[in-house]
Amino acid sequence: MVLFSMLAFLHNCLSHTPQRLGCGCRLPPPRRLLAGLLVGWLVIGWSWGAFTAADSARGAELPPTLPSSESALGRASIVVAGVPARQAAVIVERAEEVRRLACEFFHGDSSPAAWTEPCLVQVHTTTESFAAALGCEPPAAVRGATSLEFVGDRITLRRIDVIIAGADTIPDGLAHEIVHVVLADRFTAAPLPRWADEGLAVLFDDAPKQAAHARDFEEARRHRRALPVHALLALEDYPPDTQGQEVFYGQSAALIRWLIAERGIERVMKCLEEAALSGSHEALARHFALDSPEDFAPAWITPAPIESLAASQER
Numbered sequence: 001m002v003l004f005s006m007l008a009f010l011h012n013c014l015s016h017t018p019q020r021l022g023c024g025c026r027l028p029p030p031r032r033l034l035a036g037l038l039v040g041w042l043v044i045g046w047s048w049g050a051f052t053a054a055d056s057a058r059g060a061e062l063p064p065t066l067p068s069s070e071s072a073l074g075r076a077s078i079v080v081a082g083v084p085a086r087q088a089a090v091i092v093e094r095a096e097e098v099r100r101l102a103c104e105f106f107h108g109d110s111s112p113a114a115w116t117e118p119c120l121v122q123v124h125t126t127t128e129s130f131a132a133a134l135g136c137e138p139p140a141a142v143r144g145a146t147s148l149e150f151v152g153d154r155i156t157l158r159r160i161d162v163i164i165a166g167a168d169t170i171p172d173g174l175a176h177e178i179v180h181v182v183l184a185d186r187f188t189a190a191p192l193p194r195w196a197d198e199g200l201a202v203l204f205d206d207a208p209k210q211a212a213h214a215r216d217f218e219e220a221r222r223h224r225r226a227l228p229v230h231a232l233l234a235l236e237d238y239p240p241d242t243q244g245q246e247v248f249y250g251q252s253a254a255l256i257r258w259l260i261a262e263r264g265i266e267r268v269m270k271c272l273e274e275a276a277l278s279g280s281h282e283a284l285a286r287h288f289a290l291d292s293p294e295d296f297a298p299a300w301i302t303p304a305p306i307e308s309l310a311a312s313q314e315r
């Protein structure tokens, strides 16, 4: 039996919106061991995007409403709180749809079993409520956070906090965060490498957001600010500065898109399972014959096309 000490790491979900990530929140550094606790690890992810002033004027958070949805097997997988029941039902439907799309794409499973521990999607209509949930004052462009707790190989907590903009019905960060939760189902023995977790989640961002990430990276590459491959693959925490975060997201997404275009998602996922256990360098060398920086150059120079895998269900 695998017993994990309390481990924690942070993964940001960054849009192109330039914002400073200056908040350490309640999160310890990646994989820090907290002595004496054997309860698994906690994952917190953030997603970023535009936030309108109108959100702050929408008033106090509503009491939680907890409509549930029926999964393919008829059990509730997702509950939504923080918005009126009718809106919550729409969000549940969208979240379940993204869950199915993501499960089919990543795991080849178009009828995923219900999560025995449902994922709570807490929707925030004010920055104050969102900040309180995150335990910090997040940058204005932070759009969502995902928390997971593991005991052994069992996920005992799934939670997404998202902030909703203006008159939107569905939070714009929802799909990205759902993907992180879906991916976690497959990476219970060891966490997915950071670059891969974010690169895969970005695939479910809308096309304009993905294009913005791509522009960030291309600009960095032209100005020789791209991350060295060994640094990108080894990152456990995010670059501390906004510019570095933008490069990280764009470069991670570019590499994931290119790998999938080259060999398909099934091979990529097999590679990432090895990467989680033995390291990205070793896994990429074995599965894709990628070793030297020159080997990776085509991923940057001839990027794969952008497509939102959640596009069919856009708001």
Ligand SMILES: [Zn+2]
Binding pocket: 011, 012, 013, 014, 045, 046, 047, 176, 180, 197, 198, 201
């Ligand atoms: Zn993310």
